[in-house]
Amino acid sequence: MGLSELLSTYGEKYLQGLLATWSMTAVSFVFVMMLAVLVTVARVSPYRPLRVVGDLYVQVFRNIPGVALLIIIAYALPELRIVLDWRTCVIVTTILLGSAFGSENFMSGINTIGVGQIEAARSLGLTFTQIIRRVVIPQALRTTVLPMTNLLIAVMLTTALGSQVPLSPQELTGVVSYVNTRATGGILAFLVSALCYVGTAFVISLVGNRIDRKVRILR
Amino acid sequence: MSQEQAAEKNVPVIELRHVDKHYGDLHVLRDVSLSVARGEVVVIIGPSGSGKSTLCRTINRLETIDSGEILIEGEPLPQEGRELARMRSELGMVFQQFNLFAHMSILDNVTLGPREVLGQPKEEAEKYALELLARVGVAEQAHKVPAQLSGGQQQRAAIARSLAMRPKAMLFDEPTSALDPEMINEVLDVMVELVRGGMTMIVVTHEMGFARRVADRVVFMADGQIVEEGAPDDFFDHPRSQRARDFLDSIKGH
Ligand SMILES: Nc1ncnc2c1ncn2[C@@H]1O[C@H](COP(=O)(O)OP(=O)(O)OP(=O)(O)O)[C@@H](O)[C@H]1O
Ligand SMILES: [Mg+2]
Numbered sequence: 202m203g204l205s206e207l208l209s210t211y212g213e214k215y216l217q218g219l220l221a222t223w224s225m226t227a228v229s230f231v232f233v234m235m236l237a238v239l240v241t242v243a244r245v246s247p248y249r250p251l252r253v254v255g256d257l258y259v260q261v262f263r264n265i266p267g268v269a270l271l272i273i274i275a276y277a278l279p280e281l282r283i284v285l286d287w288r289t290c291v292i293v294t295t296i297l298l299g300s301a302f303g304s305e306n307f308m309s310g311i312n313t314i315g316v317g318q319i320e321a322a323r324s325l326g327l328t329f330t331q332i333i334r335r336v337v338i339p340q341a342l343r344t345t346v347l348p349m350t351n352l353l354i355a356v357m358l359t360t361a362l363g364s365q366v367p368l369s370p371q372e373l374t375g376v377v378s379y380v381n382t383r384a385t386g387g388i389l390a391f392l393v394s395a396l397c398y399v400g401t402a403f404v405i406s407l408v409g410n411r412i413d414r415k416v417r418i419l420r
Numbered sequence: 421m422s423q424e425q426a427a428e429k430n431v432p433v434i435e436l437r438h439v440d441k442h443y444g445d446l447h448v449l450r451d452v453s454l455s456v457a458r459g460e461v462v463v464i465i466g467p468s469g470s471g472k473s474t475l476c477r478t479i480n481r482l483e484t485i486d487s488g489e490i491l492i493e494g495e496p497l498p499q500e501g502r503e504l505a506r507m508r509s510e511l512g513m514v515f516q517q518f519n520l521f522a523h524m525s526i527l528d529n530v531t532l533g534p535r536e537v538l539g540q541p542k543e544e545a546e547k548y549a550l551e552l553l554a555r556v557g558v559a560e561q562a563h564k565v566p567a568q569l570s571g572g573q574q575q576r577a578a579i580a581r582s583l584a585m586r587p588k589a590m591l592f593d594e595p596t597s598a599l600d601p602e603m604i605n606e607v608l609d610v611m612v613e614l615v616r617g618g619m620t621m622i623v624v625t626h627e628m629g630f631a632r633r634v635a636d637r638v639v640f641m642a643d644g645q646i647v648e649e650g651a652p653d654d655f656f657d658h659p660r661s662q663r664a665r666d667f668l669d670s671i672k673g674h
Contacts, residue, residue, distance in 0.1 A: 314522075315519075317515060317517050317518075317519035318519050318520075318521055318522065320482055320515070320519065321513070321515065321519035321520070321521070321578075321581075322521070322532075323480075323482060323505075323508065324480050324482065324508055324511070324512075324513035324582075325508070325509060325532070325533035325537060325581070325582075325585060326505045326506060326507075326508045326509025326510075326533065326537040326585065327505065327532075327533070327536055327537060328502065328505050331536045331537075335532060335536060336521055336523075339523050340521075340522065340523045343523060418522050418523045418565075418567075419522070419565050419566075419567035419568065420522055420567055
């Protein structure tokens with residue numbers, strides 16, 4: 202099967218796959234960032250139990266394979282009467298994994314702030330919450346644009362876990378299996394999806410670089 | 421002056437009573453007692469590691485103490501929480517490394533405290549901030565970020581940031597030690613102006629000229645203890661303790 206035949210037969214399927222990948226990526230990433238902020242705040246808080254929980258969260262989800270986590274969420278949670286639809290299972294898996302890495306990015310961003318600025322803020326009379334909100338988070342966000350850009354790409358690639366469960370519509374990787382069970386698309390069927398991933402990643406990097414240049418903090 | 425105001429005038433702005441502190445086995449502050457009256461300028465000097473920074477930091481409770489008492493206008497320092505934050509906001513602190521917020525303009529650095537802690541509206545905070553920045557001579561730099569300023573300008577901006585809280589007293593921990601020599605005076609000049617304005621100050625510094633010119637009292641620390649204190653000319657010209665003599669020789673040496 203040639204490229205033109207592949208596209209004329211399955212073009213729409215690929216397009217749907219691309220859109221599904223994009224939307225799962227976008228939804229996941231929003232929650233990844235929110236959760237990463239929360240986990241990081243816990244990890245730097247003055248309360249030891251919170252710090253322990255935050256560190257534990259990162260250790261667990263940074264070190265568990267995506268497929269294993271997906272299986273737990275998709276097949277073990279229903280035992281506890283928590284039933285999520287397939288798409289949600291994939292997204293939750295991606296969020297848990299991604300936020301652990303996101304928090305690691307934030308921690309390295311926070312380490313560049315320097316204890317002096319925090320002490321200056323404390324001596325002005327700012328409370329912990331005010332310091333986090335006005336000094337720590339803005340700087341952590343602005344110094345971690347590039348790593349977070351990489352994380353966004355990683356999140357997109359993680360949504361390929363969707364090929365392991367019956368999604369409708371399927372995402373890009375699922376589409377490849379779909380095509381190959383029906384026709385002998387072979388390597389070409391895979392290449393089309395790969396190009397979509399690479400193209401998206403390229404655009405993400407471009408935008409990320411631009412944002413980084415704009416918000417980077419002079420030191 | 422009413423009797424009440426007179427009575428208040430006699431309460432020291434900052435008072436330490438028998439303060440002790442350890443870092444593990446290291447006894448950094450040993451039975452330190454110090455009282456600073458309103459409008460008084462106290463210069464603290466002493467060898468490296470003698471506990472000068474630690475002393476400043478305990479007054480603002482950036483460090484806890486093991487025993488003793490610290491009173492601000494006769495009130496004990498609160499242990500933590502909002503009360504402590506409020507008390508901290510009444511003492512200005514200026515650090516050796518300036519510690520300006522790197523992601524904010526100089527103006528935002530100065531208005532952050534008044535807006536977040538005192539709840540001032542933006543216009544009011546900015547108006548006063550610009551006044552202060554003009555007073556310390558960096559009004560032109562208001563819209564730049566700290567990294568665009570020289571060390572001397574950053575330190576003057578940091579002083580303005582503290583002043584914006586209208587503090588009852590200011591603590592300076594070696595404010596000129598990180599500066600190139602040609603910038604030291606521009607910062608000292610600002611501090612002299614503060615003294616003229618009647619600010620109560622504790623200044624850790626080895627700038628003897630400054631100490632002679634403005635200090636009411638020089639406190640000499642060694643090994644976590646106050647070894648001797650006195651009027652600047654007395655202290656510098658006739659130190660009583662051997663430790664102070666050795667120390668003065670060592671800093672005059674270069
Ligand atoms: N956080 C800390 N943990 C352990 N030891 C500390 C800590 N901070 C300071 N020290 C030690 O406490 C002693 C006093 O330190 P401090 O910074 O108060 O001295 P200093 O008089 O300000 O010295 P310098 O002139 O070098 O600034 C030093 O021996 C120092 O090594
Ligand atoms: Mg020091």
